[in-house]
Amino acid sequence: MDYKVQPRILQGFSELLPAEQLAYNKMYDKIREIYESFGFLPIDTPVLEYADVLLAKAGGETEKQIYRFEKGDSDIAMRFDLTVPLARYVAMHQNDLAFPFKRYHMAKVYRGERPQKGRYREFCQCDIDVIGADSLDLVYDAEMPAIIYNIFKELDIGKFTIRINNRKVLGGFFSWLGISDKTTDVMRVIDKLEKIGREKTAQELEKIGLDDAIVEKIMSFIEISGGCDEIIASLRAIGCDDEKFITGVCELESVVSYIRDFGVPDEYFTLDLTIARGLDYYTGTVYETKIDNAPEFGSVCSGGRYDDLTNYYTDQKLPGIGISIGLTRLFAQLREYGMISSEKKTTADVLIIPMDRSALSYSISAAKALRAENIPTDVYYLDKGFKPKMKYANRVGVPFIAIVGESEMAENKITLKNMTDGTQETVTFEEAANMIKQAK
C-alpha cells in the first residue's frame, strides 16, 4: 500500500519515551506503596459512564469541558475526576463496603479544555479518600498530612510545606462580621491573595460591596501569621464568638496536635488562613502543598473534608476527607525543572552479550540464573558484530553488561562490566548477581 497516514497525537495529550515512562512509573508506584502502607484499598471504575450519572453535580464549566457522545441509545461521558465516580461507587456498593472506607484510586481522567501549558486533556490523578458511615473522627484530618509528608519525603523533591486551614474558621468569621451572604464571593477573592497581592485583594473585596472597616478586618485576619500555636492563639484573641468559628479553631488545634503525633516535623506544615479551595463542597479541614523552591508549581497535593459525598445519589449522609496528587502535571513540572532523579533508564539491570552464535544457549542459561536471583536481565540475541552490540548497550543505558565468549563458557562464568565506571571482572553468576545488587 502506498497511502500513509501521518503518525501524530491529539493536542493536549502526551506520551513519554520509555526511560521517562520508567521514572514516571516509579513515582506512581511509590505513591501507591505509601497509600497502601496506610491501609487504603484500591478501586478502579470505568472510564466511560452514563452522562447523567457523571454530571449529576457538575456545573456549567465542567459540562463544557467534558468528553460526551452517544453510542447506540446511551448518552456517554468520560470521567473528568475520580471524586464523582467514587460517590457513584459508594452509593452503588454501600452494602458491600466496610466503613470507614479508605480507598485509593490512581487513574486517568479526561477534560476537553483548551490546551495550554500545564493543562492536559488526559491526566492521572492519585486520590485517596476516607468515607465514614455517619461520622468520621478528626484524626483522619491529621492522617492526610502524615501521608502527604511520607509521599513527598519519599519522592525526594526537596523541602515542601503542607498548608492547612479550616472552612469553619473562615465561614464562622464571616458570619460574625455579618457578611455570610457574601461568603462564597469573599472566599473566591481570598483564594487569590497570593497571586494578586494585598492591595488588589482589598480592592476586590471592596468591589464585592464590603465597607472599609470590614475589609480591614478581613485583611488583618488573613494576614495572621506565625507558627501553628501562635496562629491558633491569634485566632482566639480576635474575640469572635461565632460558634462555627470556635469549633473550627478547636478542630485546627486538634488536627495540629494529631499531626505531631504522626511524627510530621513542624517545619513541614503550617496553618494558612487564606486557603479556601475553590470547590464548594469542602466543609472543614482543607489542604494545599507547595514545594518551597518551586512555588510556581502551585499546589502539588490538595484536598479537604466534606460533609456529604453521595447526596446526588442517595439520602444517606456520608462524610469524607480526601487528597489528590495530579501526577501528570507534577511529573511534567519536575522534568522541566530537571528535578527527576531517574537513575535507571532500563528495566534490565544487565544486558548479556553473546560474542557469537555458539554462546547463545549459554547466555540464555546465564540470564535465567540471574533472573532467579531477582536481577532483571536482557539478552542481545541479534547476530551482529561486537560494535553494534556495544552501541545498543550504550544507547539503552543499561547499568551492566555481561560478555559471554569461549573463555567465559569454559570457566562457567561471565565477564561483568559496570557501564558507569568501566570496570570489568570475570565472575560466576552468583558473584555477578551480588555485584549488581550492591550497585543498586
Next chain:
Amino acid sequence: MDYKVQPRILQGFSELLPAEQLAYNKMYDKIREIYESFGFLPIDTPVLEYADVLLAKAGGETEKQIYRFEKGDSDIAMRFDLTVPLARYVAMHQNDLAFPFKRYHMAKVYRGERPQKGRYREFCQCDIDVIGADSLDLVYDAEMPAIIYNIFKELDIGKFTIRINNRKVLGGFFSWLGISDKTTDVMRVIDKLEKIGREKTAQELEKIGLDDAIVEKIMSFIEISGGCDEIIASLRAIGCDDEKFITGVCELESVVSYIRDFGVPDEYFTLDLTIARGLDYYTGTVYETKIDNAPEFGSVCSGGRYDDLTNYYTDQKLPGIGISIGLTRLFAQLREYGMISSEKKTTADVLIIPMDRSALSYSISAAKALRAENIPTDVYYLDKGFKPKMKYANRVGVPFIAIVGESEMAENKITLKNMTDGTQETVTFEEAANMIKQAK
C-alpha cells in the same frame, strides 16, 4: 436537593469490590514484574487518538465497534487495541528508540461490542512486543513462550500448554497444494477445527470449493500429532518441497530448540498445526495458550510474528513479535471458577485498635513503627465501643489486629492477635513486625 440520580454503570463495563481489585492488581503486578525481568520497557499512549490514525489499518468490523466522536474540529476515537498505538508510537519516535525495541504496555482498550458473556467494552490488555530495525532473530520467537511459561507458573492457575505453529508452514503447504488463492479461507476454517470437529471442518473445506483429495491432504496434515520432534519429522516426511514450507519447518525446529534452552519443560509447550490466528498480519511463529483444566477459557495468551508493524505510517519495514494477555477476561474467568488465590483482602497487614481516646497517640506511634518495618498498617480512629471495632476488623478481613490499652502502653507493647488462628500475644513493636512477616 431532592432529585436523586440512580447510581449505575454502563452495560458491558465492570468494576470490582476492593478485595477483588486487590487480587486483580496482584495479577497485574506479577505480569508486569515478569515482563520487566526480561528487559521490556514500559510505554503508555493516550486513550484518545485521531480517528484516521487509529483506523488506518482497521477493517469493517473494527470500525463498527469503535467509540468515535467529534469534539471541536477533531475526529476522535478511543483505542481498541494496543498494537495500533504501538505502531503509531514507533513510527513517531523511531529516532529516539533503540532497536530491538522491547516494550510492554498494560492498559485498557475500548470496543463498543454488543455486550455478552465474556465480552467487555472496556478491558485491560497486557502486551509485549519486540520490534526490530530490519531483522529480528528467531531467538525472540522462543523468548515469548519462555515469558508465557514464567507468567502462568507464577500466577499459579494449574497446568497450561503453549501451542505453537508457524504461518509459513501453513502457507507453504497450501502453495504446494496449488490452493494459495484460498489460503485465507482455508486458514479461517482450520482455526475452527477444535470448535466444530473433524467432520464439519472437512465439510467447510469442501464448501470453499476444494476437491476431495485436497481436503483429505489438508485433514491429514492438520491432524499430525505427537511430541515436537515427531511433528517436525512428520512434516519433513510429507515430501512438500515448497521453499516457504521448508523455511517454516526449520524455523519451528529452531524455535523448539531455543525454547528448551530457556528451560521451558517439554510438557508445557506443543506444536499445533491448526493454529492460524485470525489476524492477517502474522507471518511466522504464532502462539496460543490454554489452561489444561479449563480449555473453555479459550486462549489466555496469544500472539505471533509479523513482518511489518508500521506500514500504514512509514515506508520503513519494522518486523516484530508479540503476545497479549486479556487480563480483564482472564480474571473474570478465574473468579467464576474459584481459581483466584486471593489470600489477602486488605492492603494493611494489621489494624491497630486503641481501646479508647487515651490510647490514640500511642497507637499512631505504634503504626509508624510498624510501617518503618515495611508492615502496611491501619489504625481504627473512630471513638466507638470494642464490639463495633472488632466487627469492622472481621468485616474487612485484616489478617492481624493489635490492641492498645493501658497495660500495653505501660509495657511499651501491643497485643497482637492473629485473626486466622485466634492466637494472641503481648509483644514489642519489633516482635510484632517479625510475627506478621513470618505469617506472610
